[in-house]
Amino acid sequence: MRILANDGIDPIGKKILEEAGFEVDTQHIPQEELADKLNAYDAITVRSATKVRQALIDACPNIKAIGRGGVGMDNIDVEYARSKGIAVVNTPAASSHSVAELVFAHLLNGVRFLFDANRKMPVEGNTNFGALKKAYAAGVELQGKTLGVVGFGRIGRETAKIALGLGMDVVYYDLFAGPAALTLTFSGAVQVDIPVKQVTLNELFAASDFISLHVPFLDKPVIGKDEFALLKDGVGLVNASRGGVIDELELLKALDSGKVAFAGLDVFDAEPNPRAEILTHPRISLTPHIGAATNEAQERIGEELAGLLIETLKK
Structure with a gap:
């Protein structure tokens, strides 16, 4: 055959x-x-x-x-x-951890401005070092913050485990009832159960400092104009699921207004030809749909x- x-x-x-x-x-x-x-x-x-x-x-x-x-x-x-x-x-199980690690590559990238620093340092680093240092001096830590995970299947749970390992709190939304805790394994042998909390989608939007999306695109975005209004000011968003899950035009408005501090995108509405405004925005961390590419x-x-x-x- x-x-x-x-x-x-x-x-x-x-x-x-x-x-x-x-x-x-x-x-x-x-x-x-x-x-x-x-x-x-x-x-x-x-x-x-x-x-x-x-x-x-x-x-x-x-x-x-x-x-x-x-x-x-x-x-x-x-x-x-x-x-x-x-x-x-x-x-479905083979690439879950790889996607989850990429989510945190984007999150760490975002809270420390690495995506923008790596654009500007090669061209301004030897002439404008002090100004760049000042521009990127207001980083934040992930530890102690709340990660909202939308979609708590295999990838969502792997993402949550990394968050818990970094000392974050995790709330999640899923259509089906999910676990009250996840088991983390350290050094191949030590196991610890850490609580997670299932909430409604609107509760997740209101509570989360950062949001990671792990759902398919159905008939409309999960985060569109109305949903952006529910988010915390200064939230960070990561989409490593499917293009269209976040309304890209509304995302651009939210980034420009400061409602969203940064976004990390591995997927796009118009793959393989993403919007130029998305690709050039100074507050978006970008990868070309490589979540499973390890x-x-x-x-x-x-x-x-x-x-x-x-x-x-x-x-």
Whole structure:
């Protein structure tokens, strides 16, 4: 059986599949050519770039499985594929810690102005050092502050664990009832249960010094014009989930007014062509959708995805 890893797969995952008797092709086929070429394969794996929509599914009746290397499956028409008897699998656990660490890269970046300092020091550091030092002198600590986590699945909980380890308080919102505490493991052996508090979304907006979003985009932003009015003055926001979860135009207004102190964005409304105003704003920390892009996460994703495809295709 042949598998097309159209957005790539970690070498470990490829090796596992090949040892199980599958042929794995990592040659990328452009989206517009997939309908003509995908019938040469029995399964396809994708990340976020390749779209597997109804028209492609209808054009490729040979496909028995679709694998998503990562969490969100909004680039796949999941229910339609399953209605056609195609198995759809993803790897929700493999990248959780990597995304959570990136959230804190943005948070630490924001509270100490590193994103702006790294823009200005190369061009002004030897002529305007004193003024830059003064400009970045009002940093704040994360310890003792409250982090609000919107969406308390695997990634949200990993984010909360890092916050607790840094001495932050954690409140969270989720559609479903969640835990009253999380277990932190130190040095591989010492475990400590630390309380977290589930609240309503409006309570989270009012209580949080920093907010991290871990939800899919549905039909409207989680934080739009009305929600910005509910936030604490000087709040910091991080979105490493999906573009559209924060209304970008309202975010720009909130940054300019000082309502929001800074934002950290790994995802954008118009990927792969984000708004220029977002990319050039002096109070936004930016990364190009790399939440799961660590060597460790990609190895875990490759291993998990290989195992799921073997289980699915050898039934």
